[in-house]
Amino acid sequence: MKVLILNGPNLNLLGTRKPEIYGKTTLADIEENLRKFAAENNLELDFLQSNHEGALVDAIQQAKGNYDYLVINAAAYTHTSVAIRDAVEAVEIPAIEVHLSNIHAREEFRHHSYLAPVCVGQICGFGQYSYLMALQYIVGKRNENA
Ligand code: DQA
DSSP states (O other), X not given: OEEEEEEOTTGGGTTTSOHHHHXXXXXXHHHHHXXXXXXXXXXXXXXXXXXXXXXXXXXXXXXXXXXXXXXXXXXXXXXXXXXXXXXXXXXXXXXXXXESSOGGGSOGGGTOOXXXXXXXXXXXXXXXXXXXXXXHHHHHHXXXXX
């Protein structure tokens, strides 16, 4: 079972960016923790972070045929990008939307997600555990179908 974990703009700054909202964990720490979980649960993970919308669209397109699931934190593009939404819809790979913060408890412009309607579901507000919960879902579904 192969999973591509995509992170959008400014998530490379985790650790120093607004720690009161996003915590002090860096993206490298998150990746390390997810890799541990993946190793224990026989999942293959790849990670990509980009600050560029087109790079994220390219990565989603290239995922077709290569990954079983996408886990995507599109960051600010969640609230703006029809292109990323269309890419997720086009590749027909089940996608899980994740956010560190609870976007519904923040500014109004963060309440709307272009991605949510084309994802299996949205997990937000649990810090780095949002990503872990997405992987737990994937393992659960795999085991159900085994
Ligand atoms: C975020 C929430 C977005 O609104 C914001 O633009 C981000 C991070 C989160 O993980 O909480 O960059 O996706």
